[in-house]
Amino acid sequence: GENVEQHPSTLSVQEGDSAVIKCTYSDSASNYFPWYKQELGKRPQLIIDIRSNVGEKKDQRIAVTLNKTAKHFSLHITETQPEDSAVYFCAASTSNSNSGYALNFGKGTSLLVTP
Amino acid sequence: EAQVTQNPRYLITVTGKKLTVTCSQNMNHEYMSWYRQDPGLGLRQIYYSMNVEVTDKGDVPEGYKVSRKEKRNFPLILESPSPNQTSLYFCASSNARRHTKNTEAFFGQGTRLTVV
Numbered sequence: 001g002e003n004v005e006q007h008p009s010t011l012s013v014q015e016g017d018s019a020v021i022k023c024t025y026s027d028s029a030s031n032y033f034p035w036y037k038q039e040l041g042k043r044p045q046l047i048i049d050i051r052s053n054v055g056e057k058k059d060q061r062i063a064v065t066l067n068k069t070a071k072h073f074s075l076h077i078t079e080t081q082p083e084d085s086a087v088y089f090c091a092a093s094t095s096n097s098n099s100g101y102a103l104n105f106g107k108g109t110s111l112l113v114t115p
Numbered sequence: 116e117a118q119v120t121q122n123p124r125y126l127i128t129v130t131g132k133k134l135t136v137t138c139s140q141n142m143n144h145e146y147m148s149w150y151r152q153d154p155g156l157g158l159r160q161i162y163y164s165m166n167v168e169v170t171d172k173g174d175v176p177e178g179y180k181v182s183r184k185e186k187r188n189f190p191l192i193l194e195s196p197s198p199n200q201t202s203l204y205f206c207a208s209s210n211a212r213r214h215t216k217n218t219e220a221f222f223g224q225g226t227r228l229t230v231v
Contacts, residue, residue, distance in 0.1 A: 001174070006157075043205060043222040044158070089157060101146055101165075101211040102173060103220055107157035111185065 002027040004092050014114055019080050021109045023090035024072040026113025030092040033066060033073045034103070038087045047088075048075070080113045087111070117142045121206050121223035128196055136191045136226050146211040147189040148173065148220075149181065151202040160206065164189055178179030178206055196230040203227050 003026040011017050025033075034049035050057045050064045050073065057064050061080075066073040077084055087110050091103040119140045128134055140147065148163035150173075155208040160173030164183040168186060178200055180192040188209075 009155075039190070043224050046219045049219070081183070100207065102160050103158075103207075104160075104162060105150075105158040107155060 002030060002092055002102075002104040004106045006075075006089060006109060007075050008109060009107065010072065010110045010112070011037055012112045012114065013080050015080060015082060017080055019077045019113075020086070021075045021088055021111070022072060023074070023092075024070075025092040025104070026071065027092065027094065028068075028071065029094045030104075032095075033064070034091050034094045035064060036089045036091065036105075038089065038108075040086070043094050044089060044106050044113045077111075080111075082113050082115055085111055085113045117221070119206055119208050119221050119223040121204075121224060122227050124224065125227050126229070128228070130197055130230055133194050134193050134196060134228075136193075136206075136228070138189045138191065138223055139187050140189075140206075140208040141187065142208060142210070142221065142222070144210050144221075145187065146210035147183070147206065147208045149179070149189070149191050150205045150207065151175065152205060153202050153227075161191070161204075173194070186220060193228075196228075198230045201228060201230050 006023045007034050031052035036044035037047045038044040061078045063076045087108045089108050090106045093103050122137045145166045149161040150158040152158050159175045162181040164170045205225045207220040209220040210218045
């Protein structure tokens with residue numbers, strides 16, 4: 001099955017700096033790559049996603065890049081703010097699998113933005 | 116308001132006492148799933164359902180059962196809970212359908228289960 005590796009497990013940046021979280025996946029059939037943010041004590045919520053026919057997607061301070069050949073994708077947060085502090089999960093999924101769109105999650109990155 | 120609702124939010128139980136965690140969604144989603152979240156392990160899928168009366172195992176199904184008698188409900192059943200099932204559980208639903216684009220998963224608010 002799909003294996004998603006996520007790095008780093010913890011990341012501390014100063015407010016205003018950029019943060020980058022990287023993920024790799026193993027199943028070349030994966031074609032959907034969402035990123036979820038989980039604030040302390042809350043549920044995971046989608047912040048951005050990218051499909052395999054696109055190399056980059058941006059939404060204000062957040063961007064995601066995808067390299068299908070290398071099977072890795074990254075989350076970039078620019079001009080970080082304290083409210084960006086949370087655990088971020090990457091995931092990979094395929095709509096062609098018999099496993100029914102399972103979201104295979106990375107283990108998460110705990111991001112801390114210090115003022 | 117579109118939402119996924121889990122109950123209870125918190126539960127402490129004893130080993131071997133059967134329990135059910137309910138999950139309900141009001142978005143008419145076909146796809147529903149259960150995850151457990153453990154420190155350092157991320158979110159792991161327990162079971163999923165692609166439609167009514169269609170369920171299948173995820174990555175960590177041992178010790179769990181599910182049912183999907185109605186589209187909106189997807190309860191998680193622990194017939195004989197053990198301490199290693201102490202975890203944070205999330206139900207999720209999405210509009211994913213076979214051979215169509217995968218879409219956003221909406222998560223419930225979570226159920227923190229402690230088995231002593």
